[in-house]
Amino acid sequence: MSESSGPRDAEHGPTGVAHNARVWNYWLGGKDYYDVDGQVGDHVTGMYPIIGEVARADRAFLGRAVTHLAGEAGIRQFLDIGTGLPTVDNTHEVAQRIAPESRIVYVDNDPTVLLHANALLTSSPKGVTDYIEADAHDPDTILRAAGRTLDFDRPVAVMMLGILNFVLDTEEARSIVERLVAAVPSGSYLVLTHPTVELGGEANTEAMRFWNENATPPITARTRAEVAGFFEALELLDPGIVSCSHWRPEATSGSTDEPQVVPQFGAVARKP
Numbered sequence: 225m226s227e228s229s230g231p232r233d234a235e236h237g238p239t240g241v242a243h244n245a246r247v248w249n250y251w252l253g254g255k256d257y258y259d260v261d262g263q264v265g266d267h268v269t270g271m272y273p274i275i276g277e278v279a280r281a282d283r284a285f286l287g288r289a290v291t292h293l294a295g296e297a298g299i300r301q302f303l304d305i306g307t308g309l310p311t312v313d314n315t316h317e318v319a320q321r322i323a324p325e326s327r328i329v330y331v332d333n334d335p336t337v338l339l340h341a342n343a344l345l346t347s348s349p350k351g352v353t354d355y356i357e358a359d360a361h362d363p364d365t366i367l368r369a370a371g372r373t374l375d376f377d378r379p380v381a382v383m384m385l386g387i388l389n390f391v392l393d394t395e396e397a398r399s400i401v402e403r404l405v406a407a408v409p410s411g412s413y414l415v416l417t418h419p420t421v422e423l424g425g426e427a428n429t430e431a432m433r434f435w436n437e438n439a440t441p442p443i444t445a446r447t448r449a450e451v452a453g454f455f456e457a458l459e460l461l462d463p464g465i466v467s468c469s470h471w472r473p474e475a476t477s478g479s480t481d482e483p484q485v486v487p488q489f490g491a492v493a494r495k496p
C-alpha cells in the first residue's frame with residue numbers, strides 16, 4: 225500500500241493498530257501493509273523468528289490441500305473463511321487451474337481485505353468467486369450468504385486456515401466448526417491450520433502475549449488434542465494432524481527431503 229500508517233476512519237480501515245491480515249501479508253513478503261504492521265511484524269519476528277516460515281508453510285499447505293481436493297477428491301466448491309489479503313495462488317487460482325468450473329466463496333472481516341477483494345473476484349469464466357465480509361463467530365450469516373454461490377446439497381471444502389486461533393474460546397470454536405460441517409453433505413471436507421506452542425513453538429507464548437497487547441485481533445495457540453477436537457466425527461486424511469509443512473510435502477517440492485517442522489498444525493478431513 226502506498227499510504228503510510230496512522231489513524232484513519234473506520235470506513236477506510238487502519239487506525240494505527242496492527243491488523244492480522246496485513247501483518248500476515250508482511251510476513252509473506254507482500255506489499256499490502258502499513259508501517260505499524262511492519263513494526264509489529266518485525267517485533268514478533270525478533271521474539272519468534274520462525275513466524276515468516278510458518279506463514280509461507282501455511283500458504284504452501286493451502287496449495288497442496290486445494291490441489292488434492294480439486295484433483296483426486298473431485299471437489300468443486302470451496303468456502304474459504306479467514307481468507308487473508310490476496311497473494312499468489314489464492315484458493316480459486318489453485319482450484320480453477322485444475323477444474324475451471326470451481327466455485328469459491330471467500331470470507332473475512334478485515335476492512336483491508338474488503339478493499340482488496342477485487343483481486344479475489346477474478347474467476348475463470350466457467351466458475352464463480354464471491355467475497356463476503358462476515359465474522360467467523362457468526363457461521364449462520366456466513367452460510368446464508370454463501371448459499372448465493374454454493375449448492376449445499378453438493379460437497380463443499382470448508383477451509384479455516386489460521387482463523388480458529390482468533391476464536392479464543394475452544395468450546396465456541398468447536399461449535400462454529402460443528403455448525404459449518406453440519407451444513408455440508410457427506411463427501412465434504414474440513415481443511416484447517418492452527419498455531420501451537422507444541423512442535424518447538426514455545427517461544428510463541430511470549431510473542432502472542434506481545435501481539436495481544438499491541439495488535440488485533442487477539443490470538444491463542446492450541447494443543448494437538450484441542451485441534452483433534454475440531455475433527456471429531458470426521459475422517460482425517462493421511463498423514464493426520466501434523467506440522468503443516470509435513471502434510472504431503474512431496475506434492476509440491478518433488479523432493480523426499482524432510483521439510484522444516486513449523487509450529488502450525490495442518491490437517492484435512494472428510495465428512496463420512
Ligand SMILES: C[S@@+](CC[C@H](N)C(=O)[O-])C[C@H]1O[C@@H](n2cnc3c(N)ncnc32)[C@H](O)[C@@H]1O
Pocket residue numbers: 244245248282283286305306307308309331332333334337358359360361384385386387390441
Ligand atoms: C493468519 S491470516 C490467514 C489467511 C489465510 N487463510 C492463510 O492461511 O494464508 C487470518 C485471517 O483471518 C481473518 N480473521 C481473523 N478473525 C476473523 C473473524 N473473526 N472473522 C473473519 N475473519 C477473521 C484475518 O482478517 C486474516 O485475514
